[in-house]
Amino acid sequence: MKQVRIGILGIGNMGTGHAKSLLANLVPQAKLTAICDVSKSRVQWARDHWGGNVACYDSQEEFYQSKDFDAVIIATRHYDHPQNAMEALKSGYHTLIEKPAGVYTKAVREMNSVAEKSDKVFAIMYNQRTNPIYLKLKELIDAGELGELKRSIWIITNWYRSQSYYDAGGWRATWAGEGGGVLLNQDPHQLDLWQWICGMPKRVRSFMSFGKYRNIEVEDDVTAYVEYENGATGLFVTTTGEAPGTNRLEITGDKGKIVVEDDKLTFWRLRVPESQFNRDFKGGFGSPECWKCEIPTTGENLQHIGIMRNWVDSIQNGTKLLAPGIEGIHGLTISNAMHLSAWTDDWVNIPFDEDLFYEKLQEKISSSTFNKSESENQTLDVTGTY
Structure with missing residues (x-):
């Protein structure tokens, strides 16, 4: 059966870990074909290490328009998970988001509405x-x-x-x-x-x-x-x-x-x-x-690999998802x-x-010490901190 081509949005700790798992063929029915990150240094790092086999983008618009992949893993900031997932689903890609589903349920409820109207397979990385x-x-x-x-x-x-x-x-x-x-x-x-x-x-x-x-x-x-x-x-x-x-x-x-x-x-x-x-x-x-x-x-406790395999199997064969994305709201x-x-x-x-x-x-x-506007050139991925 034809392998599912995977793109990863966010090449920080978790995104890099997922990429390495795919490149090591730990998910046999899938292959990594594209990555995207707003950090030009991370994109260059990925290009230096995987550029011969993986398309690298620093623009999400170009990433989604490329059609270099069939499904996308979202490994971005907590706040960005819902918006990124909606963009991926609306662009016609099967989607797997990292935990948590978002920061506040209002945004996640909107994401779930988009997912329920989509014919794409939507999962969340609840690897436990x-x-x-x-x-x-x-x-x-x-x-x-x-x-x-x-x-x-x-x-x-x-x-x-x-x-x-x-x-x-x-x-x-x-x-x-x-x-x-x-x-x-x-x-x-x-x-x-x-x-x-x-x-x-x-x-x-x-x-x-x-x-x-x-x-x-x-x-x-x-x-x-x-x-x-x-x-x-x-x-x-x-x-x-x-x-x-x-x-x-x-x-x-x-x-x-x-x-x-x-x-x-x-x-x-x-x-x-x-x-x-x-x-x-x-x-x-x-x-x-x-x-x-x-x-x-x-x-075997397969953790992240197990969720990715199940997601890919669902894309290919309609297998029931172990961690449906819409359940992230609970x-x-x-x-x-x-x-x-x-x-x-x-x-x-x-x-x-x-x-x-x-x-x-x-x-x-409003009173937070972190200024998000000053960090727009940092890597999208901050989910590998737990």
């Missing part, structure tokens, strides 16, 4: 969806093995970042440059997995600190509480300022609890559901019989709601007031 552990966890919950969910707790504090990390780029950890901190840069994968596995909450109450551990503008410490339609609750705790950190997801349901930690999936399975035990048990003190089960998982909705809750010091219902969020974000941008 290829992890066999989370695939198995979702399978168990979707199959009802945990029964009705009661509570989920995700402690994801192993994102340690030093001050020197933030000082390495003027756009880092600024409202104008990145649009957020740990929630938008490091946590999009966890927020996506959380909703993918447990569903979307109905309201959020969050508490966060901005520049608590480092000299930065944005949030670096977050504790958020959520509630679901069925009465279940959730807790999400994250930071970039603790060492050593923890990555532990615990989900409790009527039939037991499952914990993901240290690359292991452990199921404490009740012999009878808690609700049934409570109804029938008359002995006062007591609890349901519980079996500790180590759940085996199979398959994790961002939770992130935006957490920010809005902290900014207003109040509960935020989902769906939330997107206009109010945008207004509050613009206030943050």
Whole structure:
């Protein structure tokens, strides 16, 4: 079958990584044929290294008009993802965007509208969806093995970042440059997995600190509480300022609890559901019989390669997408709601007031230390920072 020709918009950390994977034939049914970046130095670097086989552009208009490729990977600034994706789709290209889907849901909703009207395959780089552990966890919950969910707790504090990390780029950890901190840069994968596995909450109450551990503008410490339609609750705790950190997801349901930690999936399975035990048990003190089960998982965790292969396979064969691009709005909705809750010091219902969020974000941008207009000649790609 004819290979899918790939163009990459943004040749920074992530864009370069994707290019190298394609050039190494790690996605056999695809080949890199074009790149584009506003940074002339990055374009020249790509031309020096790949110029014999890859067309190089510093103009997006010329890039899209070239027809040197069939599909495009968007690896640009967070703020630019929606606009870049819309341009790619409208220009007739299958599109894969890096995470996050954008900075604010208003822009992502517009992007999704364009995608839904397009006949092109639109995906997002939620590479953690290829992890066999989370695939198995979702399978168990979707199959009802945990029964009705009661509570989920995700402690994801192993994102340690030093001050020197933030000082390495003027756009880092600024409202104008990145649009957020740990929630938008490091946590999009966890927020996506959380909703993918447990569903979307109905309201959020969050508490966060901005520049608590480092000299930065944005949030670096977050504790958020959520509630679901069925009465279940959730807790999400994250930071970039603790060492050593923890990555532990615990989900409790009527039939037991499952914990993901240290690359292991452990199921404490009740012999009878808690609700049934409570109804029938008359002995006062007591609890349901519980079996500790180590759940085996199979398959390779292909990460970015897995998402690219799935996207290309969908282009060629109509295979179901593991990470449809339109689903990028879900994790961002939770992130935006957490920010809005902290900014207003109040509960935020989902769906939330997107206009109010945008207004509050613009206030943050207006006082940001990062001047985007001064950086237009910098590489488009700033997504490889997590």
